[in-house]
Amino acid sequence: MQGPLFDSFAGRGLSRRGFLKYCATLASLLALPPSAGRAMAEALAAARRPSVIWLPFQECTGCTESITRSHTPTIEGMIFDMVSLDYQETLMAAAGHQAEQALAKAVEDNKGKFLLIVDGSVATGLEGAYSCIAGKTNLALLKELAPHAAAIVAMGSCASYGGIPKANPNPTGAVAVSDIVKDKPIVNIPGCPPIPVVMTAVLAHFLTFGRLPELDRLGRPKAFYGETIHDRCYRRPFYDQGKFAKTFDDEGARNGWCLFELGCKGPVTYNACAHVKWNDHTSWPVESGHGCLGCSEPDFWDAGSFYKALSMPANPLKTVVPAAAVGVAAGVAVTWYNRSHKAAARKAHETAGVADLEK
Numbered sequence: 347m348q349g350p351l352f353d354s355f356a357g358r359g360l361s362r363r364g365f366l367k368y369c370a371t372l373a374s375l376l377a378l379p380p381s382a383g384r385a386m387a388e389a390l391a392a393a394r395r396p397s398v399i400w401l402p403f404q405e406c407t408g409c410t411e412s413i414t415r416s417h418t419p420t421i422e423g424m425i426f427d428m429v430s431l432d433y434q435e436t437l438m439a440a441a442g443h444q445a446e447q448a449l450a451k452a453v454e455d456n457k458g459k460f461l462l463i464v465d466g467s468v469a470t471g472l473e474g475a476y477s478c479i480a481g482k483t484n485l486a487l488l489k490e491l492a493p494h495a496a497a498i499v500a501m502g503s504c505a506s507y508g509g510i511p512k513a514n515p516n517p518t519g520a521v522a523v524s525d526i527v528k529d530k531p532i533v534n535i536p537g538c539p540p541i542p543v544v545m546t547a548v549l550a551h552f553l554t555f556g557r558l559p560e561l562d563r564l565g566r567p568k569a570f571y572g573e574t575i576h577d578r579c580y581r582r583p584f585y586d587q588g589k590f591a592k593t594f595d596d597e598g599a600r601n602g603w604c605l606f607e608l609g610c611k612g613p614v615t616y617n618a619c620a621h622v623k624w625n626d627h628t629s630w631p632v633e634s635g636h637g638c639l640g641c642s643e644p645d646f647w648d649a650g651s652f653y654k655a656l657s658m659p660a661n662p663l664k665t666v667v668p669a670a671a672v673g674v675a676a677g678v679a680v681t682w683y684n685r686s687h688k689a690a691a692r693k694a695h696e697t698a699g700v701a702d703l704e705k
């Protein structure tokens with residue numbers, strides 16, 4: 347197996363076997379058939395490293411930290427071998443005019459071919475004046491570069507939905523990338539920050555097949571956002587048995603019981619934390635003893651109530667199924683979050699027979 351990318355990996359001590367295993371893992375994370383691992387290996391090995399331009403808008407650098415805080419040779423660490431990262435202010439050595447020249451050259455040399463990554467929301471208030479790079483508003487820069495990109499990756503909840511900068515009262519008029527760009531393929535990778543390997547897998551898919559992976563109705567890769575945290579949570583058996591921690595230091599908490607009553611938003615949050623985990627598969631919020639905040643859902647910050655239980659049955663198997671059995675439509679008030687969360691909650695509970703979450 348030969349090619350620029352494989353040579354780069356080999357130069358970092360990755361064996362052919364390790365490379366194949368890496369590709370098989372990516373294929374499996376993307377829910378592709380086993381044969382796709384081999385196809386991905388061949389495509390990636392031969393791939394010319396595509397140009398990537400990464401624009402930081404109204405962000406906290408958490409998304410960049412998430413991607414870069416990796417330990418080689420993990421999957422996350424290999425992202426920079428798969429692409430030619432031609433512009434990324436936080437990581438690039440160049441600064442000032444040199445950086446701006448690098449950006450202009452990358453766009454000129456790769457028109458219609460580069461991947462545009464954006465982290466942070468887009469300020470629209472005062473014609474975008476709240477957030478500028480080199481005297482140019484984020485809004486203007488996005489409008490200028492988007493038409494030349496092959497596709498756009500909105501990295502993190504800020505770029506995907508507006509995120510924390512959009513939180514009430516949204517003084518900068520923050521919006522999502524998809525609110526501005528309407529005529530390019532956009533993949534949203536929400537999370538505050540998002541899981542690094544999701545980004546790597548999306549890139550690998552793009553390099554292998556020349557297109558973005560299958561997306562859901564919110565523009566997220568289905569393979570990673572197709573299920574709720576609750577669907578895959580290892581504490582789920584306790585939820586089903588009605589065993590809940592009541593405080594963060596009671597016996598239930600020490601026994602690893604469900605964190606629903608301590609405000610866990612796992613039942614209405616779509617993300618892969620429960621099975622992909624963080625930091626080289628080390629842990630994730632719920633495994634660390636804290637409920638999910640719902641950070642990958644739209645408007646999670648305004649929804650708040652991080653330590654208040656969702657207004658839905660703590661134990662649907664005990665409270666909802668009997669109601670459904672007697673033909674009574676269970677009325678469950680979901681007061682937390684907006685319509686998208688209600689829809690998410692509906693899906694999470696439809697197997698338990700909840701007929702109408704809107705009541």
Ligand code: SF4
Pocket residue numbers: 404405406407408409465466501502503504505509510537538539540
């Ligand atoms: Fe920071 Fe979260 Fe926004 Fe990423 S999504 S830039 S981590 S606030």
Ligand code: SF4
Pocket residue numbers: 575576577579580581582583585603604605606610611612613632637638
């Ligand atoms: Fe896990 Fe939270 Fe669901 Fe409990 S409510 S099972 S802690 S995701």
Ligand code: F3S
Pocket residue numbers: 537538575615617619630631632637638639640641642
């Ligand atoms: Fe965010 Fe919940 Fe995962 S808070 S990091 S989506 S467990």
